[in-house]
Amino acid sequence: MDLLLHISTSLHDLLLTRRGFTGQTGIFPEQLSQISLMQQKESDVTPPDLEKLGKDDPMSASTTPRDELAFSKLCRGHRFLTPLEESRLKCRTDTRGTYPPPCPRRGAQPRPAHPRLQGCPLATPDRGGQGLGATHGEAPLEQAATAIGLNSGTISVRSSHTAWLRDDTHATVRSVSAKVAALTGLDVEDDAGGEALQVNLYGAAGHYIPHHDFVGAHYKAWEMQPPDGRTLALHPLGDRIATFMFYMNDVEEGGRTVFPRARVGVEPRKGSAVxxxxxxxTGMSDFRTLHGACPVIRGTKWVSNKWIKHHPQLHRRPCPVI
Ligand SMILES: O=C(O)CCC(=O)C(=O)O
Ligand SMILES: [Fe+2]
Known part of the structure; x- marks a missing residue:
């Protein structure tokens, strides 16, 4: 176990500091052989201060050196925001007893600054028992995950396994969609307002480099420039207006979700969501939502994403707290 922890921790640093943010990562033999090299040169990889890396460009379409540094720091547990600022991003709701659940409460706190992030402890999918784990027999997590990049077509930038669960797969999946709909006021039904629930499993060193969840880049209201001239972003329901991401287990170590431009990292906690x-x-891309999953150091990490589409929400008013 100590050896595994040592390897995981070393891989974590290796992935973040040496290999950077350029491509597929995972547990590869060549990385294992580089671990001792990396340890010898630890002083070389000590990151400089953010301030020395020039001006921030929160609407940059690509990842900047500042983003990479903020990502690494947040992955290591560094805090840029004060406890008060962080608390303003949090809300809590209790879905027991009443249905649909009430809007989440944040007391008298003001709305958070853009990009608006929200952590909401919820009764969420579980990775075992009567929860989503029970459906794995029907939809095994056997597909290596890929992601769609703005400039690079279909690229592999994450190391995790993925399954897509439609609402008709299981009552738990339906209840997840119902909760998201009740909490956001948005239409999230499969193929009507949202996508099927995406369930992801990360193992040791599993991670997802900083990315945006929208598929196209919307620089002008209601217009879209599809990446590489492809038409994938021109989905009839539009692009992903919002993300509701659930943490399905506690991760022993690592695996934070980090928003380098919002300067905030979220610890995966079973029963909570972002x-x-x-x-x-306006319909334009909010590039400040850049985010990624830090490498899992110890244990596994289960998350599920409910992506909500743009066009069906035209006449819907979101829950006022969000
Ligand atoms: O696993 C995480 O923390 C983030 C996952 C994510 O960003 C995604 O699936 O798009
Ligand atoms: Fe994402």
Whole structure:
């Protein structure tokens, strides 16, 4: 176990500091052989301060050196925001007893600054028992995950396994969609307002480099420039207006979700979720939503994403707290 921990920790640093943010990562033999080399040169990889890396460009379409540094720091547990600022991003709701659940409460706290992120402890999918784990027989997590990049077509930038669960797969999946709909006021039904629930499993060193969840880049209201001229982003329901991401287990170590431009990292906690808008009210991309999953150091990490589509929400008013 000590050896595994040592390897995982070393891989974590190796992935973040040496290999950087350029491509597929996972547990590869060549990385294992580089671990001792990396340890010898630890002083070389000590990151400089953010301030020395020039001005921030929160609307940059690509990942900047500042983003990479903020990502690494947040992955290591560094805090940029004060406890008060962090608490303003959090809300709590209790879905026991009443249905649909009430809007989450944040007391008298003001709305958080853009990009609006929200952590909401919820009764969420579980990775075992009567929860989503029970459906794995029907939809095994056997597909290596891929992601769609703005400039690079279909690229592999994450190391995890993925399954897509439609609402008709299991009552738990339906109840997840119902909760997201009740909490956001948005239409999230499969193929009507949202995508099927995406369930991801990360193993040791599993991670997802900083990315945006929208598929196209919307620089002008209601217009879209599909990546590489492809038409994938021109989905009839539009792009992903918002993300509701559930943590399905506690991760022993590592695996934070980090938003380098919002300067905040979220510790995976079973029963909690993160919500954010990917598109601005104008329909344009909010590049400040750049985020990624830090490498899992110890244990496994289960998350599920409910992506909500843009066009069906045109006449819907979100829950006022969000
Ligand atoms: O696993 C995480 O923490 C983030 C996952 C994510 O960003 C995604 O699936 O798009
Ligand atoms: Fe994402």
């Amino acid at each position: 919500f954010w808008w990917n598109l601005l009210p």
